[in-house]
Amino acid sequence: MAEQVRAAVRIGPRTTELREYPIPYVPQDAALMRVDVAGICGTDVKMYKTPPTEAPVIMGHENIGTIAQVGRQFADRKGVKEGDLVFVEHYLPCFKCAWCHLGEYRHCEATDWRFNPNAVRYGYTSAERPPHLWGGFAQYMYLPWNAVVHKVPEGVSAELAGIVTPMSNGIEWTLFDCGVGYDSTVLIMGPGQQGLSQTVASKQAGASLIIVTGRARDAARLKVAQALGADHVIDVDNDDGLARIRTITGDKGVDVVLDCTAGGGTAPVLLGIEALKRRGGILLIQGEMATFPDFPIGKLTSKAITVKSARGHSYRACELALAQLASGRFLLEMMTTHTYGLKDADLAIRSVGGEVSDDVIHVSLLPWMAGPA
Numbered sequence: 452m453a454e455q456v457r458a459a460v461r462i463g464p465r466t467t468e469l470r471e472y473p474i475p476y477v478p479q480d481a482a483l484m485r486v487d488v489a490g491i492c493g494t495d496v497k498m499y500k501t502p503p504t505e506a507p508v509i510m511g512h513e514n515i516g517t518i519a520q521v522g523r524q525f526a527d528r529k530g531v532k533e534g535d536l537v538f539v540e541h542y543l544p545c546f547k548c549a550w551c552h553l554g555e556y557r558h559c560e561a562t563d564w565r566f567n568p569n570a571v572r573y574g575y576t577s578a579e580r581p582p583h584l585w586g587g588f589a590q591y592m593y594l595p596w597n598a599v600v601h602k603v604p605e606g607v608s609a610e611l612a613g614i615v616t617p618m619s620n621g622i623e624w625t626l627f628d629c630g631v632g633y634d635s636t637v638l639i640m641g642p643g644q645q646g647l648s649q650t651v652a653s654k655q656a657g658a659s660l661i662i663v664t665g666r667a668r669d670a671a672r673l674k675v676a677q678a679l680g681a682d683h684v685i686d687v688d689n690d691d692g693l694a695r696i697r698t699i700t701g702d703k704g705v706d707v708v709l710d711c712t713a714g715g716g717t718a719p720v721l722l723g724i725e726a727l728k729r730r731g732g733i734l735l736i737q738g739e740m741a742t743f744p745d746f747p748i749g750k751l752t753s754k755a756i757t758v759k760s761a762r763g764h765s766y767r768a769c770e771l772a773l774a775q776l777a778s779g780r781f782l783l784e785m786m787t788t789h790t791y792g793l794k795d796a797d798l799a800i801r802s803v804g805g806e807v808s809d810d811v812i813h814v815s816l817l818p819w820m821a822g823p824a
């Protein structure tokens with residue numbers, strides 16, 4: 452094993468530097484993971500542009516890797532051994548609080564950087580904090596006793612497993628938060644990796660109608676949405692989205708709306724409220740904007756809409772997502788479009804942000820791939 456670990460470190464807004472850290476000592480209750488794939492999502496784009504901390508951070512919060520070294524206690528507790536391919540969630544919870552006891556550790560204060568400056572979470576924690584390796588944009592990642600580890604099923608490649616996070620969110624939001632099931636009608640706004648994962652989850656759950664919207668630049672992504680199960684796709688730049696939805700649903704509207712757009716302003720939420728059925732629909736939002744001027748709050752009560760906020764995924768959602776990947780039922784390889792080496796971390800994030808090309812769906816950083824010099 453190498454003596455030093457190479458990492459791409461965010462040192463300021465839109466600035467990355469390659470740095471090296473020592474291979475950490477691995478105690479009995481911990482492990483070291485060789486990072487095979489760090490998935491990149493819209494959150495990375497946001498955090499890269501406006502970092503929530505000035506500290507240097509090894510980004511990468513959607514991480515797949517191989518157990519390289521493991522303490523005996525960690526191996527016993529987690530049921531893993533050296534050589535196992537695993538998905539490690541980004542949460543590092545306390546396992547003592549009420550949320551943790553409920554199994555809802557994603558809400559644990561110990562891993563909530565928004566409210567707790569000392570929170571630890573992969574992709575968010577300062578690289579100055581020993582043993583430094585708190586993110587997937589590095590050759591190795593440190594797994595302490597409280598790392599949440601899932602074994603990747605046989606036959607699922609590391610790169611395909613790289614989409615387990617959006618797929619987990621798809622299952623969490625579609626099934627658990629919005630109750631999509633047999634005969635549900637669903638509108639998914641935004642055909643990026645997140646919207647496509649919601650499409651797969653809705654289809655698998657038995658939805659009878661899936662409509663996916665996108666912009667003119669999303670032409671390739673809307674095609675993938677159709678291949679993954681969307682019954683109708685709408686380019687809202689060139690078509691009247693609401694009129695189309697009304698025609699498709701015979702003026703009834705849909706049961707559930709999932710907003711998976713990025714940078715769409717208030718328009719998608721306003722469309723979603725109109726597109727929901729007469730009463731009792733569910734609208735899932737991501738809260739991208741801090742405020743919402745002239746929000747039509749009266750519509751929420753007149754249509755009896757329930758608003759849900761997207762907030763990560765649970766253990767069960769991750770396990771179901773891995774099973775979905777292993778089933779081979781959907782052509783999910785259509786989603787894994789781009790890979791980059793460690794040297795190109797900056798380019799990789801910018802490509803997710805739409806700065807490089809229009810055919811990007813899911814981007815993986817492969818820390819051991821030699822990128823162009």
Ligand SMILES: [Zn+2]
Nearest residue numbers: 492494513616
């Ligand atoms: Zn993410």
Ligand SMILES: [Zn+2]
Nearest residue numbers: 545548551559
């Ligand atoms: Zn806790």
